[in-house]
Amino acid sequence: MELYVDSANITHIRHAASLGIISGVTTNPSLLAKEDPSVDVKERILEIHALVGGHLSVEVIATDTKGMLREAHDILSWFPDAVIKIPMIPAGLSAVNELYKEEIPTNVTLVFSPTQAIAAANAGAAYVSVFMGRLDDIAMDSNAVLDEICEIWDVQGYESEIISASIRHPIHITQSAKAGADIATVPYNVLIQSLNHPLTDSGLQKFLDDYAKMQAAK
Secondary structure, eight states: OEEEEEOOOHHHHHHHHHTTOOOEEEOOHHHHHHHOTTOOHHHHHHHHHHHHOSEEEEEOOOOSHHHHHHHHHHHHHHOTTOEEEEESSHHHHHHHHHHHHTTOOEEEEEEOSHHHHHHHHHHTOSEEEEEHHHHHHTTOOHHHHHHHHHHHHHHHTOOSEEEEESOOSHHHHHHHHHHTOSEEEEOHHHHHHHHOOHHHHHHHHHHHHHHHHHHHHO
16 A cells, blocks of 8 residues: 655645655645645645655635636646545546546545445546545444445446545554555644654663663773
């Protein structure tokens, strides 16, 4: 399972990229606005891609099919490597299908059920983003939903890649990998949290303390 970082913070993205464990980035208008409401979106997107390369989803704002297609082509005019992120609504599915015919990759976002995931795959989505944390927020078992979607993919042989999104804690990463998600897109703080363990810290400290004792005994 690949790891993406879900962020628009350049400092965080730069650090995550330096670890050598991420292969893409996902963003959305909320993440961009959180960093700086006045940010030049084009400049920030291109800056992010220069740091990481690989996958970078860029979300459209329109909610009608024509508007989404217009935005998608505009994004591609200044960023040809973009994956166009489109919401899981009927108008969005129409846009996904049109872009599929043009061989333009799309990431269908805000997927919360197996039937939505199936529809996105049939429309031609290259990626289907299943939101785990938001399902948990309304007392639904996100792990069960993701398990079911991954099982359907195995049975049906769908080619769309499954992205587990709205990751809230390291257990979501483990659950995503066990279910068979292709990608987990993880907020920076959760990504760093997932790398830490108190036994690693105490073990390393013991090594350092023992080495210091050996040096002092010379």
